[in-house]
Amino acid sequence: MSAQESAPGPAGGRPVASAVVVGAGLAGLTAASGLTAHGIEVTVLEARDRVGGRTHGLQVAPGSWVDAGAAYLGDRHTHLHALLAELGLKTTPTTMLGASRFALGGVHATRDGRFPPLNAVALGDLFEQLAELTAAVVPEAPWLTPDAERLDALTAADWADRQLTHPDARLFFPLFLGEMMAADPADVSVLHMAFYLRSGGGLRYLNAFEGGAQQDRVAGGAHQVCERLADRLGTRVRLGEPVLAVHQDAHGVTVRSARGEHRADVAVLALPPLPADAVEQHPAPPVRRAGGRTARGCAVKVHLVHPAPVWRDHGLSGWSVNAEGPLLSTVDDSPAEGGAGVLTGFVTGAEAHRFAALTPERQRAAAAEQAARLFPMLPEPVGLHITDWVNEEYSQGCYAALFGPGDWLRHGPTLTAPHRRVHWAGTETSTEFFGLMEGAIRSGHRVVAEILART
Ligand SMILES: Cc1cc2nc3c(=O)[nH]c(=O)nc-3n(C[C@H](O)[C@H](O)[C@H](O)COP(=O)(O)OP(=O)(O)OC[C@H]3O[C@@H](n4cnc5c(N)ncnc54)[C@H](O)[C@@H]3O)c2cc1C
Incomplete structure (x- = not known):
């Protein structure tokens, strides 16, 4: 099929001519780009006032960006690498040179390598x-x-x-x-x-870092992937337009957002399971996207900003593992282009639940106090940024939704099955690299193939 031909149709051979994609994360924008390339008229509706979803850039110094959301990738993330090449983006290795710090069982230690004492x-x-x-x-x-x-x-x-x-x-x-x-x-x-x-x-x-899933980062930040995809899609992408309901009938779908209604042949819900279930559907899908035990992934990212990666002067890699929290691990995420030294602290799991419940002031104080205990040899950071994904309405946790007891047996068999004219995308619908950027992109490709295959 040539790029501009229309896809086979949803019913009675009528071609799919139009689609509404809900969600402008990697999955939604990959799907929208693929459908557009096949001549399908696409509208992307995004709730936030930015694209990218769980990829998000934070400028920590003029021209220096870090990832407040997804950051790392490895060689096996082949679809992401292909997309980066297509969009003219480069990767930079994650730096892991020098000794690690550990605070485990009340003991602080500095050791070579990453194996804990x-x-x-x-x-x-x-x-x-x-x-x-x-x-x-x-x-x-x-x-x-x-x-x-x-x-x-x-x-x-x-x-x-x-x-x-x-x-x-x-x-x-x-x-x-x-x-x-x-x-x-x-x-x-x-x-x-x-x-x-x-x-x-x-x-x-x-x-692993070298040779593993954390080997590289996107130079300048992973948020650029979605920004560049959205630039190509132009006015097809509509921001600040949360979708509230999807109604379908024999002829098409009506997608109702906070701003109005959009009619199309098919819809793609490229959302994490918990936000997807918040969208009302008529008729209702036979199985909901989340169950009573589906939980929010719990991560808060804390960026400690220094004028330069000063820990390297002390022979430290910036890597640390800590049982006492809130920062359970830290890693050197200094921008490749220079301009700042950045340690990313990860607050995860049960600790993230506790941390996310604190006021912003107490969060900052707790993070700064712990950073001083972990790295007493370093000066105070010149900046401290906290990105709380646990309380983000349009993500409802990260890195990905957590499938609790009963979820896989209940939802697994229908994870990707279209609900009539509604197709599902998003990293949580990918059994390959589930929860990662790679999984999101693969789900976008799958959904394009599904829509093109409709008869
Ligand atoms: C802190 C953090 C660290 C991570 N680390 C890594 C990493 O190192 N490597 C890696 O590969 N992955 C990592 N991830 C995971 C990665 O970010 C995700 O797997 C991927 O970005 C998911 O893309 P998606 O398109 O499936 O979903 P999302 O990015 O969540 O996109 C869904 C979109 O839908 C929008 N939306 C929600 N509800 C509505 C609605 N009702 N109407 C309209 N729009 C709506 C959202 O605003 C969002 O833009 C991390 C994530 C986080 C947050």
């Missing part, structure tokens, strides 16, 4: 058990995993209580899960934990 046998056992669970998952259909019913009913916290006997493994497990998937172990099923780790490329890949 905890019982190596206990952590080895933990990772072996996680690797076994991960290897057993059927990644493209987790609900078909052997013993899926039991694994879907059990939370990762229950699993840890039963399986982890050594105090060091018990201390480290929630920190690991917070860092990997912004999850409190009480919020996710064992099946979801194992699926997430497998979907992202396995434990080793997901956890």
Whole structure:
């Protein structure tokens, strides 16, 4: 089919000529770009006054940007790499040179490498058990995993209580899960934990910087991907237009936003599951996108800004792992273009719930006090920025929604099944690289293929 031909139609052979895409994150904008390239008239409705969703840039010094949302990517993120090349964007390696800082079990330590000063046998056992669970998952259909019913009913916290006997493994497990998937172990099923780790490329890949999922960042910030896609789509993208309802009939869809109504042949809801369920639908889909136990991913990002990466002068990489919180880990995210040194602090899991409930003043004080304890050799930061994703209405958590007990068995089989003229996109609909930018882009491509295949 040539780029400008119309796609086969939704009913009786009538071609799909128009689509409303709800959500201008990576999934929605990838879908909108693909549909437009096939001659379909597209309108993108975005609730916020910016595009990008869970990618978001923060300017910390003139011309110096950091990622308040998604930041890291690896070589296996092939669709994202292809998109970056198409949009003329470059990557920059994540810097990890020098010693790490640890504050675990009341002890502060500086060590080479990233392995924490905890019982190596206990952590080895933990990772072996996680690797076994991960290897057993059927990644493209987790609900078909052997013993899926039991694994879907059990939370990762229950699993840890039963399986982890050594105090060091018990201390480290929630920190690991917070860092990997912004999850409190009480919020996710064992099946979801194992699926997430497998979907992202396995434990080793997901956890690694060099050669792994954290190897690189987008130079100048990942938010530029959506900004450039939106620039190409021009006036098709409408900001500040939250969608409230989608009605469908035999001939098309009517999408009602806070600003008016849009009629089209099909709609794409490119939203995380919790915001997707907030959109009223007629007729209602047979299965909702989220269940009673679907939880918000819990992450708050704190950026500590220095005039330069001053920790490097002390032989430190900027990497730290801490049990005391609120900053459970830190990493050097200094902009490649210079102009500032930036340590990103991650507040995740149960700690993020506590932190997000504080006033902004108390959040700032807690983050600054802990940074001073972690890095007593550094001067006070010249800037401190906090991005709280837990309370963002149009994300409802991050990095991604957390599937709790029962979710995979209930929602898995219909995760991508269109509801008549409504198609689903978003990173949480991708069984490959679920929760990541790569998963979002792949879901956008899938939805384009689905719409083109309608007859
Ligand atoms: C702090 C943080 C760190 C992360 N780290 C990484 C990382 O290092 N690497 C990585 O690959 N991924 C990471 N992620 C995850 C990554 O950002 C997401 O997987 C990806 O951006 C999701 O894209 P999406 O299009 O599926 O959803 P979203 O980006 O959430 O897009 C959905 C869009 O829909 C809009 N919307 C919601 N409700 C409505 C409505 N009713 N009407 C209209 N519009 C609506 C939202 O405003 C949003 O723009 C991170 C995320 C966060 C927040």
